[in-house]
Amino acid sequence: MSGPVSGPVSDAAWRAEGALLVNVAARAPLTEAEGPGRRYALWVQGCPLRCPGCCNPHMLEFKEVELCSVEALAAEVCAAPGVEGLTVVGGEPFAQARALAPLAERVRAAGRSVLVFTGFTYERLVSGGDPHHARLLAACDLLVDGPFVAQRLDRGRRWVGSSNQRVRFLSERYAHLRAEEGAWEEGPNTIELRLRGGELTVNGFPHDSITDLLAALAASSVRAPAPPPSPSPPSPSRGEEPT
Numbered sequence: 001m002s003g004p005v006s007g008p009v010s011d012a013a014w015r016a017e018g019a020l021l022v023n024v025a026a027r028a029p030l031t032e033a034e035g036p037g038r039r040y041a042l043w044v045q046g047c048p049l050r051c052p053g054c055c056n057p058h059m060l061e062f063k064e065v066e067l068c069s070v071e072a073l074a075a076e077v078c079a080a081p082g083v084e085g086l087t088v089v090g091g092e093p094f095a096q097a098r099a100l101a102p103l104a105e106r107v108r109a110a111g112r113s114v115l116v117f118t119g120f121t122y123e124r125l126v127s128g129g130d131p132h133h134a135r136l137l138a139a140c141d142l143l144v145d146g147p148f149v150a151q152r153l154d155r156g157r158r159w160v161g162s163s164n165q166r167v168r169f170l171s172e173r174y175a176h177l178r179a180e181e182g183a184w185e186e187g188p189n190t191i192e193l194r195l196r197g198g199e200l201t202v203n204g205f206p207h208d209s210i211t212d213l214l215a216a217l218a219a220s221s222v223r224a225p226a227p228p229p230s231p232s233p234p235s236p237s238r239g240e241e242p243t
Contacts, residue, residue, distance in 0.1 A: 020099040021067040025059045025091055029080050034087040035115040035142065035159065036174060040077045044100070047092035049119040053150040059091040070099055074106035085113030085141070094118050094125060097132035104139035113173050115142040117159075122168055141173040 025045040028034070034041040046062035047054075054060065077086050086107045093100055093116050104114045116136065118125070122145045125133045137143070146165035154163040169178050 020070045020102065022070065022073060022096060022099045022103065023064060024066040024068050024073075025056075029076070030083060031087075034089065035085065036113075036177065037084040038082050039085050039087045039115070040080045040083045041087045041089065042073070042077075043089050044091040044093055044096050046095050047090055047119065048095060049092060049147055051119055051148040053148060056089075056091065062095075070103045070106070074103055074110075077103075077107050078110040078112065083112065085115060087115045087117070089117040092119055094120055094133055094136065097130070097136040101132055101135035101139055104136060108139055108141075113141045114139055115144070116140050117144045119145075119147045121145050122166075137170065141169075141171040143168040143170055 022042075023045045024042065026043040028041040030038055031041045032038055043056070043059060045059055045065045047060045050060060077083070086104070088100060088104070100116075104116075108114055122137075122143060125137060125145075144159050144165060144167050146162070149162040149164055152162040152164055154160055154165070159167060169175065
């Protein structure tokens with residue numbers, strides 16, 4: 001893969017009266033399925049990669065969904081009770097690195113950790129020379145990198161979907177996990193289901209059985225649109241699927 005990381009809509013476009021904005025696709029103020037401990041999960045809108053089998057196809061298009069200021073999101077994350085850190089998924093977080101870097105810095109300054117999922121490799125992000133990417137990487141404690149490859153499905157490790165993807169320790173925050181010599185990442189991924197105002201949402205890593213469940217709900221006229229038509233396994237971008 002070559003060329004710039006940014007998508008058809010640059011993250012520089014998301015500004016209002018000089019304030020940096022994050023284009024938010026979804027959020028979960030408290031989750032235990034998106035990384036170590038209890039976390040605040042933030043899904044961003046827009047991804048230039050289009051990995052076949054992505055479980056968040058509705059988050060791929062570069063379009064305005066919900067524009068939130070860095071200041072407001074930082075305050076929300078830091079005020080969330082019982083949360084040890086922020087997880088950013090997508091979409092592609094590094095397509096919005098200009099705004100997400102200062103958000104991650106504010107979250108870490110408040111004593112919280114930062115985990116980012118990206119479809120790009122760590123090496124490409126480092127070698128690309130983009131200062132916003134470098135700034136976001138510097139504010140990460142954990143990075144899960146690499147595109148989802150359906151032919152390399154991996155159900156034996158947490159937080160990944162295919163065997164090419166890696167969990168990178170970019171700080172010493174989770175050094176105790178690394179010291180466990182891989183035991184921390186063993187075991188199946190988890191999912192969470194929430195019913196809010198008549199809407200069912202699923203986040204985490206949706207197994208095929210969950211996809212079948214959502215299809216059954218849709219067929220029974222519950223407020224649940226059919227899941228993405230692709231039969232490929234879902235990506236580890238940790239989607240929140242509205243139903």
